[in-house]
Amino acid sequence: MSHDLPLLRTVPGACPHDCPDTCAWLADVAWVDGQERVVAMRGHPDHRHTHGALCTKVSRYAERTHHAQRLLTPLRRCGPKGSGQFEPVSWDEALSAIAQRLSAIAQRDPLAIVPYSYAGTMGLVQGEGMAERFFHRLGASELDRTICASAGGAALSATYGLKAGLPVQDFAHSRLILIWGSNPITSSVHFWTRAQEAKRAGARLICVDPRKSETARRCHQHIALRPGTDGALALGLMHALLEREAAGTPTLDHDYLDRYTAGWPELRDEVGRWSVERAAQVCGVSEAEIRDLADAWASTRPAAIRLNYGMQRVRGGGNATRLILALPCLTGAWRERGGGLLMSSSGQFPALDARFGGRHLRGARPTRVINMSALGDALLHPGGDAFGPRVEALVVYNSNPAAVAPDSGQVIAGLSREDLFTVVLEHFRTDTADYADFILPATTQLEHDDIHKSYGHTDVLLNRAALAPLGQCRPNAQIFRDLARALGWTEPELAASDSDLIAQAFGDAIDMQTLQQQGWVTSPHASVGAAPTPFAQGGFGTPSGRAELGARPDLGLAVPTHLDNYESPEADPALAARYPLAMISPPARHFMNSTFVNVDSLRATEREPLLEMHPQDATARGIAHGDTVRVFNDRGDYVCRAAVDDHARPGVVHGLGVWWRKLGLAGSNVNELTHQRLTDLGAAAAFYDCLVEVQPCDAPPAGGRAIIPA
Ligand SMILES: Nc1nc2c(c(=O)[nH]1)N[C@H]1C(S)=C(S)[C@@H](COP(=O)(O)OP(=O)(O)OC[C@H]3O[C@@H](n4cnc5c(=O)[nH]c(N)nc54)[C@H](O)[C@@H]3O)O[C@H]1N2
Ligand SMILES: Nc1nc2c(c(=O)[nH]1)N[C@H]1C(S)=C(S)[C@@H](COP(=O)(O)OP(=O)(O)OC[C@H]3O[C@@H](n4cnc5c(=O)[nH]c(N)nc54)[C@H](O)[C@@H]3O)O[C@H]1N2
Ligand code: SF4
Ligand SMILES: [Mo]
Numbered sequence: 001m002s003h004d005l006p007l008l009r010t011v012p013g014a015c016p017h018d019c020p021d022t023c024a025w026l027a028d029v030a031w032v033d034g035q036e037r038v039v040a041m042r043g044h045p046d047h048r049h050t051h052g053a054l055c056t057k058v059s060r061y062a063e064r065t066h067h068a069q070r071l072l073t074p075l076r077r078c079g080p081k082g083s084g085q086f087e088p089v090s091w092d093e094a095l096s097a098i099a100q101r102l103s104a105i106a107q108r109d110p111l112a113i114v115p116y117s118y119a120g121t122m123g124l125v126q127g128e129g130m131a132e133r134f135f136h137r138l139g140a141s142e143l144d145r146t147i148c149a150s151a152g153g154a155a156l157s158a159t160y161g162l163k164a165g166l167p168v169q170d171f172a173h174s175r176l177i178l179i180w181g182s183n184p185i186t187s188s189v190h191f192w193t194r195a196q197e198a199k200r201a202g203a204r205l206i207c208v209d210p211r212k213s214e215t216a217r218r219c220h221q222h223i224a225l226r227p228g229t230d231g232a233l234a235l236g237l238m239h240a241l242l243e244r245e246a247a248g249t250p251t252l253d254h255d256y257l258d259r260y261t262a263g264w265p266e267l268r269d270e271v272g273r274w275s276v277e278r279a280a281q282v283c284g285v286s287e288a289e290i291r292d293l294a295d296a297w298a299s300t301r302p303a304a305i306r307l308n309y310g311m312q313r314v315r316g317g318g319n320a321t322r323l324i325l326a327l328p329c330l331t332g333a334w335r336e337r338g339g340g341l342l343m344s345s346s347g348q349f350p351a352l353d354a355r356f357g358g359r360h361l362r363g364a365r366p367t368r369v370i371n372m373s374a375l376g377d378a379l380l381h382p383g384g385d386a387f388g389p390r391v392e393a394l395v396v397y398n399s400n401p402a403a404v405a406p407d408s409g410q411v412i413a414g415l416s417r418e419d420l421f422t423v424v425l426e427h428f429r430t431d432t433a434d435y436a437d438f439i440l441p442a443t444t445q446l447e448h449d450d451i452h453k454s455y456g457h458t459d460v461l462l463n464r465a466a467l468a469p470l471g472q473c474r475p476n477a478q479i480f481r482d483l484a485r486a487l488g489w490t491e492p493e494l495a496a497s498d499s500d501l502i503a504q505a506f507g508d509a510i511d512m513q514t515l516q517q518q519g520w521v522t523s524p525h526a527s528v529g530a531a532p533t534p535f536a537q538g539g540f541g542t543p544s545g546r547a548e549l550g551a552r553p554d555l556g557l558a559v560p561t562h563l564d565n566y567e568s569p570e571a572d573p574a575l576a577a578r579y580p581l582a583m584i585s586p587p588a589r590h591f592m593n594s595t596f597v598n599v600d601s602l603r604a605t606e607r608e609p610l611l612e613m614h615p616q617d618a619t620a621r622g623i624a625h626g627d628t629v630r631v632f633n634d635r636g637d638y639v640c641r642a643a644v645d646d647h648a649r650p651g652v653v654h655g656l657g658v659w660w661r662k663l664g665l666a667g668s669n670v671n672e673l674t675h676q677r678l679t680d681l682g683a684a685a686a687f688y689d690c691l692v693e694v695q696p697c698d699a700p701p702a703g704g705r706a707i708i709p710a
Contacts, residue, residue, distance in 0.1 A: 005030035005031070005032060005039055006030060006031070007028050007029065007030050007039075008029045008030055008031060008036060009028075009029050009466075010026050010027065010028050010029070011026070011027045011029060011464050011465070011466035012024065012025070012026055012027075012044060012462075012464060012519040013025050013026075013027060013445060013446070013462075013463040013464055013466065013519075014123075014445070014450070014452045014461035014462065014463040014519075014520075015054070015058050015061075015445070016120075016121035016122055016123055016126075016445040016450065016452070016463070017058065017119075017121075017122065017592050017595070018118070018119035018122055018148070018592070018593065019055075019187065019188065019456075019592070020168075020187075020188045020191065020308075020344075020454065020455050020456025020457075021049065021050070021055075021188055021189065021190040021191070021454075021456055021457070022049070022122070022452055022453075022454035022455075022456065022457065022459070022461060023043055023044070023047070023049070023050040023053075023054055023055075023058070023190070024043070024044035024046075024047035024049075024050045024461055024519055024520055025041055025042065025043060025044060025050070025054060025058070025061075026041070026042050026043075026044055027040075027041050027062070027446055027466040028040040028041075028042075029466050029467065036467055036468070037062070037066055037467075038061075038062040038065060038066070038446050038466055038467060039062065040062070041054060041058065041059055041061050041062055042054060042059070044519065046518075047459070047519070047520055048169065049168065049169070049190055049454075049456075049457045049459065050190065051190070051193070053189070053190070053193075055189050056589075056590060056602075056605075057590050057591070057592055057596050057599075057602055058592075060596070060599055060601055060602055061444075061445070061446070062446070063599055063600075063601060064427075064444070064595075064596065064599050065444045065446050065447070065467075065470070066470075067428070067598070067599065069428060069429065069598065070427060070428065070441075070470060070471070070473075071426060071427060071428060071429065071433075071439060071441035071442075071471075071473070072441055072470060072471025072472055072473060073088045073089075073441060073471060073472050074088070074089050074090070074091055074093075074094035074438065074439065074440050074441060074472070075087065075088055075089065075436075075438065075439040076088075076089045076093075076094065076097070076437070076438055077436065077437045077438070080418075081415075081416050081417070081418050081420075081435060082412075082415065082416050082434055082435045083434075084429070084434045086436075086439065089438075091472060091474075091482070094438050094440060095482050095483060095486040096486055097438070098423055098438055098483060098486070099483060099486035099487045101393065101421050102138065102393060102421075102483075102487070103487060105392045105393050105421070106138060106139065106140075108389075109388075109389045110138050110139035110140050110365070111139070111140065111141045111366065111367070111368050111388055111389050112141075112389040112390060112391060112392040112393065113135075113138060113140040113141065113392065113393040113394075113395070114140065114141045114143065114370050114378070114391050114393070114394050114395070115131060115135045115140060115141075115142075115143050115394075115395050115396075115397075116143060116372060116375065116394055116395065116396045116397075116399055116401055117131065117143065117145075117396065117397045117398045117399050118145060118147055118148070118372070118398055118399040118404075119148070119398060119399075120397070120398030120399055120400075120595065121398055121445060121450065121476075122452055122453075123445075123450030123451065123452055123463065124352070124450065124451050124452065124453070124501070124502075124505045125448075125449065125450045125451060125475075125477050125498050125501040125502060125505070126398075126443075126445075126448055126450050126475055126476045126477055126498075127398060127476075128357065129356075129476075129477050129498075129501045129505075130476070130477035130478075130480040130481055130494070130496070130501065131397060131476065131477075131480050132357045132358055133357070133358030133361055133480070133493050133494055133496075134358075134480040134483060134484055134494065135395075136357070136358045136359055136360075136361040136362040137358065137361040137362070137484065137489060137491065137494060138487075139362055139365045139366075139367075141367065141368050141369070141370050141388075141391075142367055142368070142369050142370070143369070143370055143372050144369045144370065144371045144372060144683060145372055146371055146372055146373045146678070146682060146683050146684045146685065147372050147373050147404065147405065147684070147685050148309060148684070148685075149309050149312075149344070149455075149682075149684070150679075150681075150682030150683060150684040151312040151313070151317035151318040151321065151679035151680070151681050151682040151684040152307075152309055152312040152317065152318070152321045152343055152344070152682070153344065153682055154318055154681040154682035155312070155317075155318045155319075155321035155322045155325065155681055155682070156321065156325065156343055156344060157541075158318075158322060158542075158548060158552050158555055158557055158681070159321075159322050159325040159326070159542075159547055159548055159549070160325060160535070160540050160541060160542070160547055161540050161541030161542030161543070161548075162347045162528065162534075162540065162541030163343075163344045163345065163346045163347030163348070163455075164344075164345060164347050164348050164528045164529075164534045164535075164541075165340065165341055165342035165343055165344065165345055165534065166304055166338075166339070166340040166341060166342045166533055166534070167342075167345075167457075167458070167526075167533075168190070168191055168194060168342060168345075168456055168457050169194060169457075170304075170337055170338050170532075170533070171191065171194040171195055171197075171198055171304055171306065171338065171342075172194045172197040172198050172201075172338070173198070173302060173337050173338030174198045174203055174302050174303065174304040174338040174339065175198070175202065175203045175204070175300050175301060175302055175303065175338070176203060176204050176206070176296055176297070176300035176302075176303040176304070177195055177198060177203055177204075177205050177206070177303075177304050177305075177306060178206050178207075178208060178293075178297070178303075178304070178305045178306070179195070179205065179206070179207045179208070179209075179215055179219065179306050180207075180208040180209075180230070180305055180306065180307045180308070180311060180324060181208065181209065181230065181307060181308050181309065181310035181311025181312070182209075182215070182306055182307070182308030182309070182310055183209065183211075183213040183214060183215045183216075183310065183586060183587075184215055184306065184308075185213070185214040185215045185218070185589070186213070186214055186215070186586075186587060186588075186589040187308070187587060188308070188456060190456075191306060191456065192215070195306070198338075204220050204221070204296065204300065205218075205219040205220050205221075206219055206220065206221045206222075206223065206293065206296065207219040207221070207222045207223070208223045208225065208230070208233065208311075209222070209223075209224065209225075209310065210224055210225060210226060210227045210582075210584060210648075210649060210652050211224075211584065211586065211612070211647055211648065211652075211654050212224065212646060212647045212648075213586070213647070214589065223285055223289055223293065224285070224649045225283040225284060225285050226282075226283055226284040226582065226649075226651070226652065227314065227565065227582050227584050227652060227688050227689070228314035228315065228316060228317075228320075228564070228565035228568065228582075228688065228689055229282050229283040229284070229562070230311040230320040230323075230324065231316050231319050231320035231323050231560070231561065231562035231563065232274065232278075232279045232282040232283050232562040233279060233283045233285070233290065234320065234323035234324050234326070234327065235270065235271055235274035235279055235323060235561070235562060236274055236275075236276050236278070236279020236280060236283070236290045237279075237290055237293055237294045237297065237327070238267075238271040238274075238294075238323075238326070238327070238330065239271050239272070239274050239275060239276050239279065240276050240290055240291045240293075240294030240295075241294050241297070241298055241330060241331070242268070242271060242272075243276070244294060244295065244298060249298075251298045251331070252330055252331065253330070253331055253332025253335075255332070256329060256331075256332035256334070256335065257329065257330065259538060260329070260535070260537070260538030260540070260546055260547060261329050261546050261547045261548075261549050262542075262544050262546040262547070262548050262549065262550065263548050263549040263550020263551065263559070264329075264330075264549050264550070265550070266549075266550030266551060266559045267326060267549045267550050267559055267560070269559075270559050270560070270561050274562070276290050276291060282562065282570075284649070284651075297327065297331060297333075298331055301333075301336055301339065302333065302336040302337065302338035302339035302340075303328075303331070303333045303339055304328075304333065304338060304339055304340055304341060304342070305324065305327065305328065305340075305341040305342075306341075306342055307321070307324055307325075307341055307342070307343045308343065310584075310586060310688070311324075312679065312684070313679070313684070313685065313686055313687045313688040313689070314565050314679065314686050314688050314689040315563050315564070315565050315566045315571075315677070315679060315680060315686055315689050316562060316563030316564070316565070316679075316680055317679045317680065317681070317682075317684065317686070318679055318680045318681025318682055318684075319560045319561060319562065319563055319680055319681070320560075320562070321343070321681075322549075322557075322560035322681075323560050323561075323562075324341075325341065325343075325547070326547070326549045326560075327341070328340045328341045329547045329549060334533045334534075334535040334536055335533070335536050336532065336533070336536075337531075337532035337533065339533060340533045340534070340535065342456075344455045344456075345454065345455055345456060345457060345458050346453065346454075346455040347525075347528075347541070348458045348523055348525045348526055348528055349453045349458070349460065349506075349523045349525055350506050350507075350509035350510065350523070350524065350525060352505060352506070353504060353505075353506075353507050355493070356504055356505060358493055361491060361493060361494075368388050370391075371678070371683055372401075372405070373405070373406060373676065373678060373683070373684060373685035374676040374678070375401050375405045375411050375414065376405070376406075376407045376408075376409070376410025376411040376413065376414050376676060377410065377676055378391055378414070379391055379394070379410075379411070379413075379414020379415065379417065379420065380410060380413060380414050391414075391420065392419070392420065392421060393420070393421040393422070393423070394415075394420060394421070394422045394423070395422075395423045395425075396422065396423070396424045396425065396426075396432055396436075397424075397425035397426075397442070397476050397479075398425075398476070399432070400430045400431060400432045400593075400594045400595075401415075401432055402415060402430070402431035402432040402434070402435065402661065403430065403431045403432070403594040403658055403659070403660055403661055403669055403671065404593055404594050404658050404671065405671065405685075406671055406674035406675055406676050406685050406686075406687060407635055407671065407674060407675050407676045408636070408661070408668070408669065408671040408672050408674075409635055409636045409672055410676065411671075412435075415432070415435035416435065421437050422435055422436045422437050422438075423436060423437065423438045423439075423440065424436040424438070424439050424440070425439075425440045425442045425476055425479055426439060426440075426441070426442060427441075427442055427444055428598055430594070430660065431594075431660055431661045431662060434662075440474070440479055441471060441472060441473040441474070442473060442474065442475065442476055442479065443465075443469045443470070443473045443474060443475045443476075445463055446465065446466045446467050447465050447466075447467050447468065447469045447470060447473060447475070448463075448465050448469070448475035448476075448477075448498065449462075449463060449464055449465055449475075449498045449499065449502060450462075450463040450498070450502070451463070451501075451502045451505050451506075451515075453523070458522060458523045458525070458526035459520045459521065459522050459523065459526075460506065460510055460515060460520065460521050460522075460523055461519065461520045462502070462515050462516065462519050462520065475498060477498050477501060478498070480494075481494060481495060481496075509524060510523065510524060511524075535547070557681070563680055565582070565686075565689040566675075566677050566686065566689050567579075567582075567675075567689055567690055567691040568582070568689075568691070572691075575691055576691060578693065579633050579691035579692050579693045580651070580691070580693065581617065581651060581652065581653050581691065581692050581693060581694060582651060582652045582653070582690070582691060583631070583652070583653050583654070583655055583670075583673060583688075583690045583691070583692045584652065584653075584654055584655075584687075584688040584690075585654070585655045585656065585657045585658070585670045585671075585674065585687055585688065585690075586654065586656065586657065586688075587656070587657055587658065588606050588610075588656040588657060588658075588659075589606075590602040590603075590605045590606050591606065591657075591658065591659075593657070593658050594657075594658045594659070594660055597658075597659055597660045597663055598660060598663065603663065606656075608640065608641045608665065609638075609640040609641065609655075609656070609659045609664050609665060609669065609670070610640060610641055610642075610643045610654075610655075610656050611629055611631055611640050611641070611642055611643065611653050611654065611655050611656075611694065612643045612645060612647045612648045612653060612654040612656070613642055613643070613644050613645075613648050613653050613694065614644075614646070614648045614649060614650045614651075614652070615644050615645075615646075616650045617648070617650055617651065617653070617694075618642060618644040621694060621695060621696065622696055623642050623644065623694065623695075623696050624642070624644065625642060625643065625644040625645070626641060626642065626643075627641070627642045627696055628640075628641060628642075628665065628696070628697050628698065629641070629642045629694050629695065629696055629697060630694070630695050630696075630697040631653070631655060631670075631673060631692050631693075631694050632673070632692060632693060632694075632695075633673055633690070633691060633692045633693065635672065635673055635674075635675060636668065636672030636673055637666075637668065637672060638655065638664075638668050638669065638670055638672045638673055639664070639665045639666035639668070639697060640655065640664070640665055640670075641665070642694075653692065653694060655670035655673070656670075657669070657670050657671075658670065658671070671687075673690055673692055674686075674687050674690050675689075675690065677689075
């Protein structure tokens, strides 16, 4: 963004989004048309992980903040649920009405109140900082935040006992990088810069992804497996490693296996059942691809895997992750700098103080946990049985469940309950906000302070407000403080200011002075284990101190193996006969989940919601490139535009996400089609485990419902 206005100041901050890169930014503030505005955003040139560059979407963060449709006052519903009719009210009116309603429900049973939040901001203050304290004090239900990474996270904990990995900057030293279930050109562009450095120095890049993604197109090789078959691929790869060794080529690092792992004999037995031929058949790839991959993995040093979350959003996602985590242990890849694996670095930070989350404020009162990935079922549950009280109030912040949660038909039906009291803290009138009883206007990252950790590197970052809050917006933490006061609560924990919360998050465990001066500080836990990689000499965080490659009876886990998708010809042939296409729904490049969909410049780039299809599947259905199509299964319908190209393999379609329903072609989005069944580990959403059929449909009238053939 260029500008020639005199600058008032440049304010350092941190990107709040759910992205492994957690960039440090600089915001230029100028005086424009009688108000202070951020006129340009750029990456901080001195932060080694940001190296002066923000991604395209976040370079538009100022456009989003100063958007003409920003919510600037509290709103109260004045029409039927979901009609989108609201009237402005004062903060005092809104806070006292909400406090009254919540305390009336809490008098019957506070567990009937449910918070719903995810990673609109990853900040420790405006994320759960004050919110968690508030809901514990209230005695509300707790939310199991499973919508993104909990299958892979549980696998990482079970196998390595620690959410730690290869330092992202060390990928520059790798000579082989497997980019597995990830599209970093879209979702982690600063990792991609490291991969490019390695590539220029001669490294080979292999992408494992059903979709020929932006990244796959720029790797040396692309293994386009069927969705949800990564576990089978890892088993076949291990089988090929064993064959290679049996043929006389030293392949496994027996010393590493003996000293630093447990359970390999059990896993080896399972691998024995997965011939390369069997794995190739399940994955829909050739045997040669698996053997070549095994040869490359065994013979290249240093060799590393960037494993990400795209491969764990299926029934067997946890098992598949456990199998892939075994690969760098088998060959001792961890021994060299630039070798090993990175999935998440989120465990490489000091733990938050036990009192930070305010669990003590709940006292001895009971709790229950609602899984956010099954929100529709939770809202529609009549109550009783093991479930407990019916959900009577939902307080949503940092999330847009009407758009992002699976099985949106059920979510919308739940949000439409006239007797459900819904409060939404938001920047915009999202699909979710349309169903609110009260909408409370929240500040963006340019208008509040915060402190951040990262799941892709190991720095703690500080965010400073560049602007005063726009309109009557308030930071999330302030809104929860204000609600606490309206409820008459006087505990000091509930009055902690944002700067108190920043200071309390890590306490003395980090160097606050450096953080304040520089804007970031490397976590004291950045280097776990022994150099040059975290696990060069074992040091895993499991009870045994070893990487657990086999069963974990203490966690109720069997030896990892491949599990067929819930919705697959193997597991449900009758369903597959009716809905023969496997659908995945990875993010569109210029959106961040459902954030930025309403930013005109970015939506103009994405243009329309797309379904990528292979020409063979399109032709068989009389569909041409650019046609409007109806994608459907027993759960619902989604109208979008067909992109007939070579990005999809035959039998697989890609519904790029996550559009605002009301900005899509016919008032719905791809989550009309996804289901609420959970993954094997971590009870996560299985977004990419989904069968559909597609047919042509007449173009929808502008802004209206599509005309869907009967
Ligand atoms: N631009 C942009 N960036 C984002 C996001 C966004 O929405 N937009 N979202 C952010 C969030 S919340 C997250 S969690 C991260 C996610 O970041 P990553 O975990 O790196 O995932 P994605 O980049 O979404 O890429 C997932 C890839 O997995 C592929 N995939 C789908 N199914 C399978 C499968 O069964 N096996 C394998 N091997 N691959 C599969 C998809 O085709 C896609 O290319 O990205 C973050 N960054
Ligand atoms: N089909 C399909 N569905 C998916 C995915 C997929 O790949 N396919 N990806 C899944 C994944 S990985 C994730 S993480 C989830 C993400 O789901 P969400 O965490 O719900 O992410 P967003 O859609 O970005 O919505 C975040 C909302 O928070 C608001 N927000 C941001 N900052 C603040 C703040 O400071 N205060 C308040 N009050 N609000 C704020 C934004 O305006 C935005 O509307 O979606 C999941 N849904
Ligand atoms: S790359 Fe990720 S962390 Fe960096 S600005 Fe973009 S969304 Fe934010
Ligand atoms: Mo995510």
